[in-house]
Amino acid sequence: MPGDRLDTQVIVVGAGPVGLLLAGELRLGGADVVVLERRTAPTTESRASTLHARTMEILDSRGLTAALPAPPNDLRGHFAGIPLDLTLPGSRPGQWKVPQFDTERLLGEWATGLGADIRRGHEVRAVTDTGAYVEAEAVGDSGPVLVRGSHLVACDGEDSAVRGLLGADFPGHDARRELLRADVAGIEVPDRRFQRLPDGLAIAARRADGVTRVMVHEHGAPAVSRTGPPTFGEITQAWKRVTGEDISGGIPLWVNAFGDAARQLARYRHGRVLFAGDAAHRQMPIGGQALNLGLQDAFNLGWKLAAEATGRAHPDLLDSYHTERHTVGLRVLAAIEAQALLLLGGPEVEPVRALITELIGGEEVRTHLAATISGLDIRYDVGGPAHPLVGARLPHTPLAASAAGWSSSTQALRAGRGLLLGPAGAPDLGAVLGGRAVPFATPAAPDSGTASGTASGTVSAPDRAGWTLVRPDGHVVWAGPSGTPRGEGLPAALDRWFGPA
Template sequence: MSGDYSETQVIVVGAGPVGLLLAGELRLAGTDVVVLDKLTAPTTESRASTLHSRTMEILDTRGLLDGLGDIPNDPSGHFGGIPFDLALPGPYPGQWKVAQTRLEEVLGQWAADLGADIRRGHELTSLTETGDLVTAEARGPDGTVSTVRAAYAVGCDGEHSAVRRLGGFEFPGTGAERELLRADVAGIDIPGRRFERLEGGLAIAARRPDGVTRVMVHEFGARPRPGAPSFEEVADTWKRITGEDIGGGTPLWVNSFGDASRQAASYRKGRLLLAGDAAHQQMPIGGQALNLGLQDAFNLGWKLAAVVSGHGGEALLDSYHEERHAVGRAVQANIRTQALLLLGGPEVDAIREVFAELTGHEDVRTHLAGMITGLDVRHGAGSQDPAAGLRVPQAGAVGEEGGTTVFELLRPGRGLLLLAPGDEARREELRAAAAPWRDRVRIATAAGADGEAGPAALLVRPDGHVAWSDGTPDTAPGEDLTAALERWFGPAALRPPRQAAPREAVRVTPVTAAREVRGGGTDRLAGRTALVTGSSRGMGRAAAIRLAEEGALVAVHYTSDGAAAEEVVASVEKDGGRAFAIRAELGVPGDVESLFGALEADLLERTGSTDLHILVNNAGVMGGVGPADITPDQFDRIFAVNAKAPFFLIQRALRNMPDGGRIINISSGLTRFANPDEIAYAMSKGALEQLALHYAKALGPRGITINSVAPGITRNGNPVFDIPEAVEQMASLSAFNRVGEPEDVADVVAFLATDEARWITGSFVDATGGTLLG
């Protein structure tokens, strides 16, 4: 049976931790993603339970640690069952115990909140690549086959990956020669065992707080069995090795894993990519397999999103294979060594003794700990730059006003230019060099520690690895930095933002002393700042340009089309104005703080203040679905973007807005003119008008005005405006016998933003060209 057809930008196959982290990373960057998983519900089997230091840093970088609750920490780890101290310098030393089920829950909620389309119970059955598209077919729970098309597809679907098989990836390596049986058992009481080597084999037992005991057992010389083991087989083997009878317990989960070691020859094949166990199969000793996969996803997500958005090219996407294949190869080598030490019989005892002695040497311990925790990873180790490829150091607070960590600065998923205190002239040179990338790279100043020496600046990728360091002060200003920015963040904006000349701070008052009323484009908004949401096109674009013509510094907000936003900035600057682009997805959790985090950083750099004088709530989505067909998800999305986001944007903006500020909400003539196909949209805009009405009274004492502007039929790039007959019919609804232009609405917005409109608040401004006259 045939089912739905849909399009997206990236298909992720597999809704385990790796696939969910990748989906969240893509959505954080504004990339549309569909996740397909053959399971109808998340698994209840907690296969892995260990997170290492680098993975903890990654989760902190995206603000996900709080959701995991109080995580037990164990500073000691092991290498092939030989215990040693894993702790290394950093915020998360040792290993951390988190059930895979809990990790999946947190990552799944995060990805869904960001707007990922997670389709459970959809098994991939076909995958084809044609030209610039990947087409996937998946069988749903009811047997219906649905089709999804995208620019790229990523297999995060485990060691038996359908993407790897259907995509024809080579998967060389060796099969399993040994296996470890494993079971979670309730109702048994046996001694705890940590890698206890007995005469006939290896036994491990650990009782969880809920009373369930995880047992793992290997019988020396035993070969892997075909298929999954039964609990009886696990209990029989346990009894032979330990003499203990666990057969009366209740098995909650039984499986086995072997020491197979395989790695895809390439992690990328055209528009198909692999991550996690789909890319590499290894024995999950010490939790390294899960951590390796999560780190794959973190490396790939921002790169793939950059390519989809047009900021990155083939070389950036190829760097995913180059970097992660080398890491995977190194991890597999250490796991094969550990498997031999762990599961080998008496013949490896002498080797184990030597290893145990070596771990007592600090340099050996440090080397092994870095290898297991992922803290020793350096991408592009052949670089002459001593810092390039390393994790960014966590040396104290950063930020223009202090008190912010590097992890927090990286949370929006953008790059970071981190400037060290010191040579102010050099810092300004670097700021100027990075200015054309401000939509993709945040700039901050480190609060360096006393006596600490290091590079004057670090360019940090969204995954927390250093892309460039300023270790050569005699280099021409910005020369090497520019090359690094182009390599990792794509071409510069069409035109770099001009540095604003110092201005005297403008404090807008409720009633300004008599001033000359001037025409448009005469700096009536000089010294003020404005944010226009959804301003990469249409009415928002026109409003941003118009406010800049009046002298305002304008933040051009966009969701996904960064190129269009930069074109607006370039247009403003070509005419002598000032603007910059910022990205944030609206209508999703964390949207307002993400937007204002970027906005405040940019305002501070350009003006020395985070004051926002003008807010234009223009971003919105229409429904286009009749009342009988609209779904709850569609309804919620319309209200989230059109009503909820403006409410909380205003709430947040008032912390930055001086007295006498201006708030302008773009409503719609459809709140007064019936269109059955846009009932939900009209309802959301009606809520927006109520927001202005009631807020006006609350903000009056501060001289802040808030008004609703209601456009009518306005040319917006829709193909219908290319049909003369349709335009003629739409024009007939206006008193002026024409359709509206974005500039018609922008002029109204500009007027309401000026002092001349100081006596207008809480109003509904009909900007429909007389369409509502009847």
């Protein structure tokens, strides 16, 4: 059907939060993008409502948080339902409550404003990777549409059609246990954060609009193989058996169940097809980590794929997406599995819970778990010199007055082009950058309210007299001492991460 063919550089399948963030990042990196989305309208389900510290920093570094409706911030988090103080140095510690439809609206408007072509009502049914390009066949309102691009990214969620079409290896296990959940109007039950009762686990949270979200798990109850949501009756009966309360007179507004399945793609890249978000990993949605992990996948991938699709990338750049994000995913999924075991386990897990509760009281364990949950401890293996900042994200760093008028590194990163930090008045900068459009700035003096001397997350602030090279996703790939930036690895790091001069 050549007449119906649409050509682009990158095809994104799925306009969930991950696909939308990716689409915006691709546009920021200069790539053309078509997003194919099965749904005709955005979701209205609240779904994941927690954004963690690193995700908020990411959104800040694209200037996006101002448009969120003042999200409530809470430093109280949990590990498997055990209270955990999420206080950490950084610009956005804690968790931020944002219903998923607000996150999607924000990202959708941003991506569209940057020129992403989002086509709703288009379900992808076939994907072909010819080796030279990739084609997706979608069924749209007015019949089939063929889209051709240099790459395709599957952001089509936990039941990813693209994963199935490619027969991608997705090792792990199915759900063994599950939590039943309902948003219910017209009931009066006490709020419970994670109440462990003799027969199970009960959670209840009443929202400002009077609707109560209840979640329940009966000790020992196996996950049910489902083709749709549970009935409200299943939930009220389980609730009665666990708490003794009758909520059957309530009005169920949204009913669902989620299990402790854990799977991760063996490879996030299959030739010209890549996977991100729930399409790449399945995990129990405890504490919003699934969404945050997925958004961070997109943020890692977008600028790399834009550079590849527009012919600017070093040959190894795109493969670093799998290396970096598969490693992070493995670790986060293991932490989620540990939480699922402790949360859904019966009385036999109580001694382990008691021990962890005791350990969390110690600052080292608390900060370790808080940094993992917040995503602030991520350190990619980027090569480069041994330095506390290399591989970690650059903490929010105030800048000295610059020609561009940036007041901080967060603001300087908004153009999506990375950042070179160094002392003002350095000679030879143009020669070192070799025509690459990497913005340059100088950190502010410590006495002007800088982050100097403070630790942020698990890393320290950049050395004001030295040099720091930051990728578009905010991760530091090279840091060097004062003196000329020539030699000492900076040109090689620029080649590796920003393409040839």
